[in-house]
Amino acid sequence: MNRRNFLRNTGFVAAGSLFVPAFMKPLEAMALDELSLYKNLVVVQLSGGNDGLNTVIPFGNDIYYQKRKSIAIKPEEVIKLNDMQGLNPNMAALQEIYDQGWMTIINDVGYPNPDRSHFRSMDIWQTGSDSNQFLSTGWIGRYLDSNCQTCKFPYTAIEVDDSLSLAMKGQTKKGIALKDPAALFRNTNDPFFKAMLQNDKEHLDEDNLGYLYKTMIETSSSANYIQNTSKIYQSKSTYPTSGFANQLKTVSKFISSGLKTRVYYVSLSGFDTHVNQIGQQGNLLKQYSEGMAAFLKDLKSNNKLEDTLVVTFSEFGRRVEQNASNGTDHGTANNMFVFGGKLKKQGIFNAAPNLSDLDTGDLKYQLDFRQVYGTILDKWLDVNNADILNKKFNTLDFI
Amino acid sequence: MSAKDNFLKVKHLYNRAGFGVSYTDLQKLSKKNLDKVVDNLLKDSQKNDPINLVNDYESKRQLLVQAGLYSKKDLSDEEKKMRQQIVREQNEVSRDLNIAFITKMINTDAPLREKMTLFWHGHFACRSNNPFFAQQLNNIQRTNALGSFKALLVEVSKSPAMLQYLNNQQNRKGKPNENFARELMELFTLGRGNYTEQDIKESARSFTGWMYDKDGSFIFRQNLHDAGTKTFFGKIGNFEGENIIDIILEKPETSQFIARKVYKFFVNDNPNETHIKELATHFYNSKYDIASMMKKMFTSDWFYSPENVGTKIKSPTEFLVGLSREFYVTYNKPQVLIQLQSSLGQYLFNPPNVAGWPGGQSWIDSSSLMLRMRIPSLVLNDGEIDFSGKADPEDEAVIALSRTATTNANANTKPKSYVNANADWPKFLDTLPKGLTPLALTEFLLQPKLNAKITSMVSDNKGLRSTAVEITSMPEYQLC
Numbered sequence: 001m002n003r004r005n006f007l008r009n010t011g012f013v014a015a016g017s018l019f020v021p022a023f024m025k026p027l028e029a030m031a032l033d034e035l036s037l038y039k040n041l042v043v044v045q046l047s048g049g050n051d052g053l054n055t056v057i058p059f060g061n062d063i064y065y066q067k068r069k070s071i072a073i074k075p076e077e078v079i080k081l082n083d084m085q086g087l088n089p090n091m092a093a094l095q096e097i098y099d100q101g102w103m104t105i106i107n108d109v110g111y112p113n114p115d116r117s118h119f120r121s122m123d124i125w126q127t128g129s130d131s132n133q134f135l136s137t138g139w140i141g142r143y144l145d146s147n148c149q150t151c152k153f154p155y156t157a158i159e160v161d162d163s164l165s166l167a168m169k170g171q172t173k174k175g176i177a178l179k180d181p182a183a184l185f186r187n188t189n190d191p192f193f194k195a196m197l198q199n200d201k202e203h204l205d206e207d208n209l210g211y212l213y214k215t216m217i218e219t220s221s222s223a224n225y226i227q228n229t230s231k232i233y234q235s236k237s238t239y240p241t242s243g244f245a246n247q248l249k250t251v252s253k254f255i256s257s258g259l260k261t262r263v264y265y266v267s268l269s270g271f272d273t274h275v276n277q278i279g280q281q282g283n284l285l286k287q288y289s290e291g292m293a294a295f296l297k298d299l300k301s302n303n304k305l306e307d308t309l310v311v312t313f314s315e316f317g318r319r320v321e322q323n324a325s326n327g328t329d330h331g332t333a334n335n336m337f338v339f340g341g342k343l344k345k346q347g348i349f350n351a352a353p354n355l356s357d358l359d360t361g362d363l364k365y366q367l368d369f370r371q372v373y374g375t376i377l378d379k380w381l382d383v384n385n386a387d388i389l390n391k392k393f394n395t396l397d398f399i
Numbered sequence: 400m401s402a403k404d405n406f407l408k409v410k411h412l413y414n415r416a417g418f419g420v421s422y423t424d425l426q427k428l429s430k431k432n433l434d435k436v437v438d439n440l441l442k443d444s445q446k447n448d449p450i451n452l453v454n455d456y457e458s459k460r461q462l463l464v465q466a467g468l469y470s471k472k473d474l475s476d477e478e479k480k481m482r483q484q485i486v487r488e489q490n491e492v493s494r495d496l497n498i499a500f501i502t503k504m505i506n507t508d509a510p511l512r513e514k515m516t517l518f519w520h521g522h523f524a525c526r527s528n529n530p531f532f533a534q535q536l537n538n539i540q541r542t543n544a545l546g547s548f549k550a551l552l553v554e555v556s557k558s559p560a561m562l563q564y565l566n567n568q569q570n571r572k573g574k575p576n577e578n579f580a581r582e583l584m585e586l587f588t589l590g591r592g593n594y595t596e597q598d599i600k601e602s603a604r605s606f607t608g609w610m611y612d613k614d615g616s617f618i619f620r621q622n623l624h625d626a627g628t629k630t631f632f633g634k635i636g637n638f639e640g641e642n643i644i645d646i647i648l649e650k651p652e653t654s655q656f657i658a659r660k661v662y663k664f665f666v667n668d669n670p671n672e673t674h675i676k677e678l679a680t681h682f683y684n685s686k687y688d689i690a691s692m693m694k695k696m697f698t699s700d701w702f703y704s705p706e707n708v709g710t711k712i713k714s715p716t717e718f719l720v721g722l723s724r725e726f727y728v729t730y731n732k733p734q735v736l737i738q739l740q741s742s743l744g745q746y747l748f749n750p751p752n753v754a755g756w757p758g759g760q761s762w763i764d765s766s767s768l769m770l771r772m773r774i775p776s777l778v779l780n781d782g783e784i785d786f787s788g789k790a791d792p793e794d795e796a797v798i799a800l801s802r803t804a805t806t807n808a809n810a811n812t813k814p815k816s817y818v819n820a821n822a823d824w825p826k827f828l829d830t831l832p833k834g835l836t837p838l839a840l841t842e843f844l845l846q847p848k849l850n851a852k853i854t855s856m857v858s859d860n861k862g863l864r865s866t867a868v869e870i871t872s873m874p875e876y877q878l879c
Contacts, residue, residue, distance in 0.1 A: 120752055213874060
């Protein structure tokens with residue numbers, strides 16, 4: 001952060017504490033209204049390109065069965081949501097969630113000139129770019145940069161992982177990645193690390209060394225804050241035993257212990273099912289659904305579900321027609337899921353995919369993914385989406 | 400100029416132009432005039448030693464088998480197995496290639512050539528599943544690293560890796576694919592804002608028919624080439640690909656774009672327009688002679704001015720290679736180098752996109768910095784790795800295949816793993832002069848100027864070995 005920015009950043013401090021920069025105030029001293037209406041966003045990334053058509057199955061459409069002779073889910077196995085679409089049987093855990101009105105399915109989300117490379121398309125989804133544009137900051141990172149009221153702390157965005165995704169990196173601010181708050185706390189409280197931070201004032205300059213020290217200080221204070229706030233909390237809920245459920249359990253612990261974090265990021269990988277898809281995808285969808293159901297119920301029991309919005313995406317869907325190896329190849333538009341206790345439109349948000357009007361074998365997108373991001377930014381994170389997405393996207397009314 | 404002054408300048412030169420320098424070499428070199436040292440550096444890097452890991456014959460055979468399998472609609476079980484086997488082998492060889500490149504940087508005696516290869520590796524950023532293509536492109540970048548930019552650009556543009564990555568293989572007469580033409584101008588030569596959409600359309604037509612054949616060699620397919628008249632930057636003609644490249648190089652914007660990138664890579668993240676202009680003009684007037692531009696830069700006074708010394712954040716590669724070189728580290732399980740690259744955000748041969756790695760402060764976030772500060776003790780003291788990093792998106796298919804119905808995806812319980820590396824301490828200590836104090840060692844290992852805090856931290860130190868581990872774990876060691 002350069003000094004001019006820094007001064008501007010402190011300009012929004014409420015009257016009454018005019019000369020105290022916000023970052024110097026202890027959290028306890030923050031006005032209650034700064035902390036009320038505290039809403040969390042949880043982003044769940046399914047890596048590898050989840051096959052949306054075998055996730056939310058268009059069992060009411062014959063074309064689905066014609067194109068997927070050996071991998072279609074039989075109508076009698078589908079968990080029917082209406083007379084056209086239903087869930088994969090491995091997602092049974094989500095039926096209750098759906099019935100409670102905590103889930104919205106958005107069909108056919110994509111972007112113009114879709115890219116079929118995992119890496120590139122993930123890049124596009126994480127940065128919120130056009131398909132011929134290369135951005136080096138992520139959409140959540142730019143939200144952190146945007147100077148929002150609650151973005152002053154580095155733990156505003158936490159990724160439960162070993163390393164930080166591009167989505168979480170802004171120009172001047174970045175989220176923090178941690179798998180285990182206790183381990184990070186141990187590392188930042190290591191005597192050597194602490195010694196490095198002593199009398200560091202001379203380093204707090206605008207140059208690269210200053211940036212390194214600033215990152216260390218923020219990491220250390222975040223680690224202390226996260227550990228001290230969350231260590232007392234014990235979840236009473238049981239989660240399935242999977243890495244994914246563990247990530248969600250950590251997020252729930254953070255949310256329920258009252259951490260002032262606005263965005264959480266978790267991911268589940270392995271969805272690139274070119275070969276023998278049924279078993280592999282089924283296993284992953286089961287993990288996903290059971291983890292999500294436990295997480296949402298846990299939040300509900302802690303009265304946090306109404307303050308939480310969960311959104312799930314994958315970098316692309318798959319082709320409508322299956323391949324010769326009982327799998328599917330890279331496609332384009334895909335469904336997204338939104339969960340929360342305060343959804344405006346529950347259930348299925350828009351029309352099921354049109355399987356008879358394809359773009360060289362691929363679904364045409366109905367909604368741009370940045371409309372979904374834009375809606376979340378405008379209505380949930382309270383920033384103007386044009387400031388983050390570089391142009392204004394029309395919002396949707398799922399929240 | 401004082402001897403100490405020259406010592407620091409040579410150290411700076413070798414940190415930026417290479418991957419560091421041993422104390423013994425530094426002492427020898429510092430006795431020479433700086434211009435001589437630069438000449439020496441260039442002379443050492445005349446040696447071109449390509450990577451010959453991927454066997455030409457075997458890859459061509461695989462390509463042919465693969466092409467045959469992909470053109471078939473229904474594969475027999477045996478053919479499916481064969482295809483999977485090829486993919487598995489290619490992934491394995493790709494990992495070996497990655498290790499070969501980083502190991503070469505660690506061991507090279509042509510440091511400027513390898514540093515420059517790393518620069519072009521990020522400039523002409525490319526991903527290829529085919530390790531033979533990837534090796535070929537890497538060798539093109541190495542062979543031409545210090546030669547003519549035009550020769551480099553033409554060879555890169557004709558390489559199967561790039562033709563495939565930027566879809567020129569699909570660029571045909573009547574059905575142009577503009578991907579390559581766009582990136583050629585936006586990212587490889589002119590930079591944004593220096594061309595029009597019309598220039599892209601017209602030049603894409605000129606590159607129609609630039610393809611590679613079944614056994615992975617460049618071929619110009621006349622029958623797929625659009626031989627019609629094109630208008631490119633106001634010039635009208637029957638342009639083919641190489642004419643387009645010539646016209647692009649006639650524009651001084653190309654020399655400015657490359658000079659700026661070179662400056663940001665070798666000198667400072669914050670561009671100094673005067674210095675960049677000096678470099679660009681020199682580069683243009685030398686007809687795009689890369690070595691000549693590099694010499695101009697390394698012999699400019701501003702290259703050694705305080706704002707340019709010890710102020711750049713090392714890339715993960717510079718950090719890992721520099722550390723391994725300094726302490727003569729051998730990796731008993733070199734795979735760990737890939738894990739480290741990936742966790743630190745620079746997985747070689749796998750740039751985030753065609754724009755390459757953004758660099759500078761974007762290398763650093765809380766987790767990558769914490770890891771960087773722990774790596775020296777992991778590598779030099781064979782510590783336990785308690786991180787796993789993220790899966791590369793291109794590995795998703797392998798991940799999907801490797802999961803059976805009973806395995807627990809993303810399971811938390813992993814066996815303990817160790818870096819399993821050996822630093823050659825006796826060799827390192829042998830390079831140091833007798834009686835070197837911990838403070839003097841600190842001064843040698845760090846590029847930023849020492850401050851009171853560090854001076855006091857190491858002043859009570861007894862051993863050089865423990866001092867070295869301590870110093871390389873400091874945030875100051877992240878800078879070069």
